[in-house]
Amino acid sequence: MRATFMHEAGDVRVQDAPDPVIERPTDAIVRVVRSCVCGSDLHPYRTMASAAGPVPMGHEFLGVIEEIGSDVSGLRRGDLVVAPFAYADNTCAFCREGLQTSCPDGGFFAAGIGGAQAEAVRVPQAAGTLVRLPVAEDSTLLPSLLTLADVYGTGHHAARQARVTRRTTVTVIGDGAVGLMAVLSARQLGAERIILMGRHRSRTDLGRFFGATDVVAERGEEGIEKVRELTGGQGTHTVLEAVGHLPAYEMAVGAVRAGGVISRVGVPQYEAAPVGFTSLFGPNVTLTGGPAPVRAYIDELLPAVLDGTVEPGRVFDRTVSLDEVPEAYRAMDRRESLKVLVAP
Amino acid sequence: MRATFMHEAGDVRVQDAPDPVIERPTDAIVRVVRSCVCGSDLHPYRTMASAAGPVPMGHEFLGVIEEIGSDVSGLRRGDLVVAPFAYADNTCAFCREGLQTSCPDGGFFAAGIGGAQAEAVRVPQAAGTLVRLPVAEDSTLLPSLLTLADVYGTGHHAARQARVTRRTTVTVIGDGAVGLMAVLSARQLGAERIILMGRHRSRTDLGRFFGATDVVAERGEEGIEKVRELTGGQGTHTVLEAVGHLPAYEMAVGAVRAGGVISRVGVPQYEAAPVGFTSLFGPNVTLTGGPAPVRAYIDELLPAVLDGTVEPGRVFDRTVSLDEVPEAYRAMDRRESLKVLVAP
Incomplete structure (x- = not known):
């Protein structure tokens, strides 16, 4: 598949990478329908040393479940889902308190997992992480729904x-x-x-x-x-x-x-x-x-997005294809774009 | 009167000072019945430069009102009262929110006011600051009541x-x-x-x-x-x-x-x-x-002190006369005493 990697400050490349596969029975593989570039992606874009790279990029996405591990309940192939930027089991003491970012079984995308500015991504702890979206893959609500992955919850x-x-x-x-x-x-x-x-x-x-x-x-x-x-x-x-x-x-x-x-x-x-x-x-x-336990807020924020009461998707002022992601970084870094949507 | 001054690190003296007088109609003059040395007094005792001194010391006291300004309501001469370590009008927006330490009419004792490790002290904003104590001047509860001035509320x-x-x-x-x-x-x-x-x-x-x-x-x-x-x-x-x-x-x-x-x-x-x-x-x-708005807590904490449910006064492990205050600093600095009560 094609995926985005940061090689060093200012050097973002979309390149070939192995297709993600189920590694644990709690994983799911999600084909990315929409992802985007985050303001926090600009920090390494401005400062990362080449010794630290290449790093897979992207932690905001929604997509369709393509494969599913044997231990993942409540979800099925074909579901359109959104993921919070931190995966979590959503059953431990921290998760039950609404602090999914401190889940001992959790972590952040891109750190050893793979990034979401890609065609597909492996989602650990899929049952606790992914939230099904009751809309079609071509819904006009996708931009607003994508903000539930990070910026709106944050x-x-x-x-x-x-x-x-x-x-x-x-x-x-x-x-x-x-x-x-x-x-x-x-x-x-x-x-x-x-x-x-x-x-x-x-x-x-x-x-x-x-x-x-x-x-x-x-x-x-x-x-x-x-x-x-x-x-x-x-x-x-x-x-x-x-x-x-x-x-x-x-x-x-x-x-x-x-x-x-x-x-x-x-x-x-x-x-x-x-x-x-x-x-x-x-x-x-x-x-x-601190890092937002976005998973804790999705259920609360979703209804007003679905019924159009709020339109958080207005923060996206440009859409690019996956191969154009380096241009998205450039445009956000120069403040020509507020936030760029990626439609792979 | 006699009063305590810090001249520089390690140099605390009890010396003659002018008797405090009513300077504003909102003032009261309190004859100190009990005061004490605070852990925070040890910070300057360890580090203060001589150029910064001499500074009047002491911000925890209870005592008897001896003189009272014309604008002070709710109190009278002869009342036994305790003062929080920060004086305040107790009527402004901050005080009503329970943040008397940020009262625009308030301040801390010793900073231009005079210290409480003394025979008497001028209390600005007396009506908002002083709280009447329903006990006699020789009550065995005095040590516990004195903790309401700072350490218990803190x-x-x-x-x-x-x-x-x-x-x-x-x-x-x-x-x-x-x-x-x-x-x-x-x-x-x-x-x-x-x-x-x-x-x-x-x-x-x-x-x-x-x-x-x-x-x-x-x-x-x-x-x-x-x-x-x-x-x-x-x-x-x-x-x-x-x-x-x-x-x-x-x-x-x-x-x-x-x-x-x-x-x-x-x-x-x-x-x-x-x-x-x-x-x-x-x-x-x-x-x-931050600095405790002790005034906000006195009413809440007082009943359990009066009925003996709690005995915060147990933190005092020594009592000295006013002239022995320098020895109190020395003993607390060397951790020979936990907290020293001063009975002038």
């Missing part, structure tokens, strides 16, 4: 971990797909004041469509000042950080209200950060977040 | 912010007075498994009295291993960090269960710390805590 995780309610003011840092999904999720949880920090007009316009009430284009100290101006000097009860770079963390610290919550879902590209008296401790600010 | 804050319940396992890092109060508070919130990390037998024995079910004397990687052994390899749902040094933070990161909460109440003696993928983000660990 935005939702940011808002949930921050305990967003009608009474909480919200700042969302980042106008990428996850930031926009955080806006949508905060709105769904009832937030009435949502400040979106982003500089790209077409994206922040989409953010307003999803529920942002204010847009702050400034960054750094200026951006913090602007959020404080909009909130009577106090900052917002919650800050949803959907970027992952240290300056975004620092903006979050500056924009959060005393007693508030910073909820991170942008994968941190730093290890150490300010957490002492003047940043988090003095004002009793809570820092939360 | 331990309670750690447990509350961590959302300790019957179902959460707990690690408490630090066998100082705050750590022991965190044990007591976790127990009061229903926790059935409380692991106390501390090396001082007399203190950890007191910790067992307050509710600790396990004691881990090891520190660093060894200590983390021990907590993990005690919890099936997983760590505890909550870690209450009552020390404030970076190694304690690192132990907290190592001892917390995926999806769990680290709640800090030890004043951080560091600004930057690990918060990236391998520490907090990957396992979806929440970091919370």
